[in-house]
Structure formats: C-alpha cells, structure tokens
Amino acid sequence: MLTQPKTNTFRPRINLLLAAIAAVGIASCGQPPVEQTQIAADPEPIVELSATGRHGKPVIYQVFTRLFGNTVTTNQPWGTLELNGVGKFNDFTDEALAGIKELGTSHIWYTGVPHHAVIRDYSAYGISLDDPDVVKGRAGSPYAVKDYYSVNPDLAVDPANRLAEFKALIERTHRHDMLVLIDIVPNHVARDYQSLAKPDGVADFGADDDTRVEYARDNNFYYIPGSSFQVPQWPADYQVLGGDAHPAADGQFAETPAKWTGNGARAAQPAFDDWYETVKINFGVQPDGSYDFASLPADYAEKDWQAHYQFWQGKEVPQTWLQFRDITLCWLDFGVDGFRYDMAEMVPVEFWSYLNSHIKQVNPDAFLLAEVYQPDLYRDYIKLGLMDYLYDKVEFYDSLKLVMQGTGPTSALVATQQRMADIEHHMLHFLENHDEQRIASPAFAGDARKGMPAMVVSALISTSPTMLYFGQEVGEPGAEDAGFGKPSRTSIFDYIGVPHHQRWMNGGKFDGGALTADEVALRDFYTRLMQFSASAPALLGDYYELHTENLANNTAYSEQQLAFARYSDAQQLIVVSNFNAEHSSQFELLLPADLIKQWQLADGIHGLAGQLGEGASALRVTNGVGRVNIALPPLGSVVYRVQYQE
The missing domain is CATH 3.20.20.80 (Glycosidases)
Structure with missing residues (x-):
C-alpha cells in the first residue's frame, strides 16, 4: 500500500x-x-513533509x-x-x-x-x-x-x-x-x-574528453573525428526564428570535431527531424x-x-x-x-x-x-x-x-x-x-x-x-x-x-x-x-473486470461502454463509463457470483452511493448474482460505492 x-x-x-x-x-x-x-x-533521517491523511493514489500535476x-x-x-x-x-x-x-x-x-x-x-x-x-x-x-x-x-x-x-x-x-x-x-x-554554476572541481560535460577518438569510456560525448558540425538543411517552409534577423542566425555553429546528435544520429550534419539542438551523452556504451x-x-x-x-x-x-x-x-x-x-x-x-x-x-x-x-x-x-x-x-x-x-x-x-x-x-x-x-x-x-x-x-x-x-x-x-x-x-x-x-x-x-x-x-x-x-482506499485494492461478461450477456452493453469494480476491505466500488458522444446508454449491469462472494454480499438489496455527485442507486443480489440498473448520458460515468443492505 x-x-x-x-x-x-x-x-x-x-x-x-x-x-x-x-x-x-x-x-x-x-x-x-x-x-x-x-x-x-x-x-540524516527523513521526516514527513506533512500529515495530509491521503488514502488514495498519487496525483501528479x-x-x-x-x-x-x-x-x-x-x-x-x-x-x-x-x-x-x-x-x-x-x-x-x-x-x-x-x-x-x-x-x-x-x-x-x-x-x-x-x-x-x-x-x-x-x-x-x-x-x-x-x-x-x-x-x-x-x-x-x-x-x-x-x-x-x-x-x-x-x-x-x-x-x-x-x-x-x-x-x-x-x-x-x-x-x-x-x-x-x-x-x-x-x-x-x-x-x-556550459555550466556557470557548477561546483568547484567539477568539469563541464565534455571538458576533459579525448576528442581525437569516436569513443572512450570516460568521454562524455561521442565524436566524429576529422569532421566539423554542419547545421541541418532547413525545409523550404522553415526559417530560423521565423525569418527575424539575428546576428547569430547565419547557418553556422562552430563544433570541431562534430559530436553525435542527441537521438543517436552519427552524421556531422544531422537532419532537421533529428534532435539537432542536442548532443548524445556517452554512458559507457561503445559504438x-x-x-x-x-x-x-x-x-x-x-x-x-x-x-x-x-x-x-x-x-x-x-x-x-x-x-x-x-x-x-x-x-x-x-x-x-x-x-x-x-x-x-x-x-x-x-x-x-x-x-x-x-x-x-x-x-x-x-x-x-x-x-x-x-x-x-x-x-x-x-x-x-x-x-x-x-x-x-x-x-x-x-x-x-x-x-x-x-x-x-x-x-x-x-x-x-x-x-x-x-x-x-x-x-x-x-x-x-x-x-x-x-x-x-x-x-x-x-x-x-x-x-x-x-x-x-x-x-x-x-x-x-x-x-x-x-x-x-x-x-x-x-x-x-x-x-x-x-x-x-x-x-x-x-x-x-x-x-x-x-x-x-x-x-x-x-x-x-x-x-x-x-x-x-x-x-x-x-x-x-x-x-x-486521491482519497479512495479501494483504488489501492483489487480490480475486477465486468466488461467481458456484460458484453457477452447484455445486448444493451457495447464496446462503447466499460465497467469494472475496485475494492478493498474498507470500500467496494462499481465504475461504469459511456464513451458514446451522441447517445445515452441504459442497461442492467451484471455482477458475477464470484465478485459477490468476494464482497460477502447476501441476497437482497444493497444501497449504492454515488461518489461523483450522481446520486444513489441499488444493487440487487439474487441467487448470489448482482444486478444494477445503469442509465448513462452521452459521455457519462457513474462511480457507486456499496453502502448498506436494505
């Protein structure tokens, strides 16, 4: 966890x-x-940044x-x-x-x-x-x-x-x-x-390289001995800086010997679609x-x-x-x-x-x-x-x-x-x-x-x-x-x-x-x-796909919908999404007996609470098989939490 x-x-x-x-x-x-x-x-020991009380998954922005x-x-x-x-x-x-x-x-x-x-x-x-x-x-x-x-x-x-x-x-x-x-x-x-801020005693990448050879283990770069770098051949529809004048925009860049380009291109004149603005770093991989x-x-x-x-x-x-x-x-x-x-x-x-x-x-x-x-x-x-x-x-x-x-x-x-x-x-x-x-x-x-x-x-x-x-x-x-x-x-x-x-x-x-x-x-x-x-404990728990069985046994369920369950000891969730941008979708979602058994749900009606503002619903369990009436607008989704038995 x-x-x-x-x-x-x-x-x-x-x-x-x-x-x-x-x-x-x-x-x-x-x-x-x-x-x-x-x-x-x-x-030194590492301490907590803060006690946020998060129970769910990381969210990177x-x-x-x-x-x-x-x-x-x-x-x-x-x-x-x-x-x-x-x-x-x-x-x-x-x-x-x-x-x-x-x-x-x-x-x-x-x-x-x-x-x-x-x-x-x-x-x-x-x-x-x-x-x-x-x-x-x-x-x-x-x-x-x-x-x-x-x-x-x-x-x-x-x-x-x-x-x-x-x-x-x-x-x-x-x-x-x-x-x-x-x-x-x-x-x-x-x-x-060129590092202006490097610490004392630290050399720039390439500063201590032997530039006479294509490769040496402790060189930072790969070289093309005997050749000087040439800027790419620009496409007809491209101008450096959009054509604005600049004293250094002269189609030249001094680099002798030429270095391999960042994407691994080994020509002294890389192509326009190469990563020509960069040079490849050597990690001890020979040519x-x-x-x-x-x-x-x-x-x-x-x-x-x-x-x-x-x-x-x-x-x-x-x-x-x-x-x-x-x-x-x-x-x-x-x-x-x-x-x-x-x-x-x-x-x-x-x-x-x-x-x-x-x-x-x-x-x-x-x-x-x-x-x-x-x-x-x-x-x-x-x-x-x-x-x-x-x-x-x-x-x-x-x-x-x-x-x-x-x-x-x-x-x-x-x-x-x-x-x-x-x-x-x-x-x-x-x-x-x-x-x-x-x-x-x-x-x-x-x-x-x-x-x-x-x-x-x-x-x-x-x-x-x-x-x-x-x-x-x-x-x-x-x-x-x-x-x-x-x-x-x-x-x-x-x-x-x-x-x-x-x-x-x-x-x-x-x-x-x-x-x-x-x-x-x-x-x-x-x-x-x-x-x-970021807060639902079930999302760090188990996954159960509901798609295959509903696709096979439910004529109103199609390849434009996706249903699955997520659950932990603390929470059981049912997630259903409709990818159709034009039409709503209504069907009876089937929850197989195996899942109902894992959730330890008895026959009867179990309340479902909407987690994203979609209101409440009900899960009916009969003979160990669950069913939920689903009604989704175009591009709609529901996330239900199993809450209680009525």
Whole structure:
C-alpha cells in the first residue's frame, strides 16, 4: 500500500549554497565527484513533509513552468518574451498552488526548470549567448539543458537571484502539502553545454574528453573525428526564428570535431527531424552497442535498492555516471523530491540501477518517473532500473485514445490491463502531457468532454498514479501557431499564452472567474474525480473486470461502454463509463457470483452511493448474482460505492 511521500531533509550544504547566491546569482548544490565508497555513510533521517491523511493514489500535476503564469494574450508566432510574455516562479502564488492542490494533487512536476538554451541575452549575468541555429524555437526546448546546476533565467523576476526564487517556490509548494519533481535528461544535453554554476572541481560535460577518438569510456560525448558540425538543411517552409534577423542566425555553429546528435544520429550534419539542438551523452556504451561497465546480474530484478546500491560499491563506472549522480543528489539537497527522467530507454538500465539506488540511499521516498516507450523494456526498467513509475503510453494511453476517437473498442483496455497486471502499479496513467496532443484539439478528439469518461477510466482502473497536464481541466485545445511549435500541442519551444488556462488564472487571481460555464463545469468534474482518486482506499485494492461478461450477456452493453469494480476491505466500488458522444446508454449491469462472494454480499438489496455527485442507486443480489440498473448520458460515468443492505 502506498504511503504519503516524504520530503528529503538530507541537506548539509544548503546554508553554504544560499550564502553563495548573493555573490554570483546562482550557487552550486553539488560537490566534486568522489569514489562511491566515500558516500556510503548513512544519511540524516527523513521526516514527513506533512500529515495530509491521503488514502488514495498519487496525483501528479504537470505544469510547463514558463507558460503557467503568463497572462499576456498577444500570441504572435515566433514572438519575443517582451511581446508574448512569460511566466515566472513567483506566479505560483498561494492562490495558484491552492487551485492546483484542489485537483487532488500530491506532486507538481515543474517542467523546464533546469537552465536550457534560450534565445535571449543574459550576458549581463555571465551567461553565454545561445545560437539560434541550434535552438528550437525562440524560448528553447527544455530538453536541451545547458547548465544542470542552475535554472532557466526566464523564470526569475531577478535572473541574478533565480536559484533563490526557485528555492522559495519549492518551499511554497511544500507548505501546500505537495512535493516537487523536476526533469533530468540524461540522454543528451544542449549542443553548447556550459555550466556557470557548477561546483568547484567539477568539469563541464565534455571538458576533459579525448576528442581525437569516436569513443572512450570516460568521454562524455561521442565524436566524429576529422569532421566539423554542419547545421541541418532547413525545409523550404522553415526559417530560423521565423525569418527575424539575428546576428547569430547565419547557418553556422562552430563544433570541431562534430559530436553525435542527441537521438543517436552519427552524421556531422544531422537532419532537421533529428534532435539537432542536442548532443548524445556517452554512458559507457561503445559504438557497436557493447557495454564498457559491469553487467547487472538478472537476479537483481528481485532485489531491493539497498542490494543494488551495494552491488555498485567499489566498481569502476563511466565518468558520466558520477556526474549525473552528483547532479541529482544536488537537487535532492536543494529540496526537490523526485525526478521525471526523459527518454530513459536510451540510457542503459545498469546506469539507472546505479543512479536510483544512490538516490534512494539519500531519500528512500524520492519519486522516480521515467519515459519509456518500448513495452518489452518496461519490466527491466522497473525491476532492474529501480524506476518507481513509467509512462503507460504505448499500452494504455494509445488504446484509450482510439476509444475516445471512436475508432477503438473498450475491450482493448481490458486486455491491456490484463497484460500489465504484474506491473500495473508502476504504470503512470495520463491523457495529456507536453508531448501529446490536447484532447480538445481537432487532431485528437475535438471536444474536451470526450476526455471525461476516459479520465474516469484512466484514474480509477488501476493502483497507478494519475497525471494531469495544466489546462487539461479547462479544455485547453492547444490551438496556437506559436512558431516552432504548431497547433494541437501547447508549444514547449516558444513564448506563448495558453488561453483557456489564462481564463482560469483570471489576471492572477487563480479563481476561474473568467472561465465559461462549460469550462467551469469541466474543471468541477476534474476536481471531484481527482479528489476522489486521491482519497479512495479501494483504488489501492483489487480490480475486477465486468466488461467481458456484460458484453457477452447484455445486448444493451457495447464496446462503447466499460465497467469494472475496485475494492478493498474498507470500500467496494462499481465504475461504469459511456464513451458514446451522441447517445445515452441504459442497461442492467451484471455482477458475477464470484465478485459477490468476494464482497460477502447476501441476497437482497444493497444501497449504492454515488461518489461523483450522481446520486444513489441499488444493487440487487439474487441467487448470489448482482444486478444494477445503469442509465448513462452521452459521455457519462457513474462511480457507486456499496453502502448498506436494505
């Protein structure tokens, strides 16, 4: 059973760190790499952040940090920060955080916090200029990290004080009983990585590389000796910065020898659809795919993080491993409570065993979420890589998206749940994130209401956490042509406003005062559902699918409905959703004798209490078989709790 996550209190360097902020505007929160045996001492005890009384599942609220607080509505394609605006750490006021907490949120994933390449002049703060020929958009991709020991200066009211402003945001978030996640992107960094804030004795990625060779175990990057980097051949419909003049937009970027590109492309001139703004990190994987480090024995899939931690003691590992260990421990020291790992599958699972066991040694309750898209790797990255959670994208989300679009059967969701039964607790569910199309966009479902039955199913079908993306709860359609970012997804590359979300912000009041009636109703639905998900003990209990039997024996039940039960000793729930957007659905739901026996329900009438405001109903048990009359409007759902016997 999940317990309330705890915040990390192992922060011996915080006072020194904050003292340095005033001097340089940023501060190191790590120490030079040391041998593994030097950090084996027991950490200081970890204490509870707060007593929230949560009984249900974690709810992660992802915010794209630079967009969340932006109130400017200009939205000109390729617009500058001055024209289109930008959100700040300080925009996450107590009122804003209370509004996020209202959605049942336990963790906020602040996306885009580490300092990444951005087309804006911060040279007055000692920051080197970035070249638009190797930056996507004007505001830059958050996954082209330039300095892992600092934060994006765009996000600070005073860029010189940016780390202190982020520290204050962490503390505000904790006061609202929520924990903080940030991105770590081990697979690649910005083409021009330069850390202004690195601790004394720590070298930048690549600074000590032997650039004469394609590969060396302790090089941070892979090289193409004898070749210089060339910017991609731009498509006919693309112009850097939308064609705006810029002194560095000259089709050139100095890099000799050329490095491999972030997605593994080995050409000196990557393609436009490669991750050309980044360079791939070397984790000790040779160009032929063989490993230059110790293999993790297969039986470690059944061992805990303490055993993994001990396995790596005394073993030589690539230099990159040590550097990312120090980066993540730095942020734990600073107050961050966990990480979302970008494209984890592109980094060997042994590294994750090493990194995550070292993180758990410092904070056993650190929340570790990874992006993995290959189902055949899921179990390795959970069991050998020690990931707490993975995106359930390719299995559950992809099947659910087809159901929402009216082109897939709900039986696919039942099959997916069965396939994932052994790891379902570790598979994070979501309907939106920064990579996916907005539900309300025409390219996805064209109507935010089609997310309502899907959200009920996604949030309640398993013991896994649920993630919301900011603006989802008010039907944001991602309709803006932002520049590099195009409609259907809210741009992660540009300065842009998020109109539906801005109506909830209501000029900084964060009270929803400018929302339409439909948007108010949608947010109310999300609030009720996610609060229930965050508090219902049955959702950490057992699952029983009701779909197959009702599909076979109930002519009014179809592949556009989905029914299942969730239960624990404290609570028994019946969940039914109708994905038909045009027609209501009425039928008698059958509850098999096996489930009725498990629930120990005698023949008779048992009261059902609606959990999402749908009123009461009744469960009739005759000869050990249960029946419930179900009436659902288009896109409607019911969640009933078995309450009493009449």
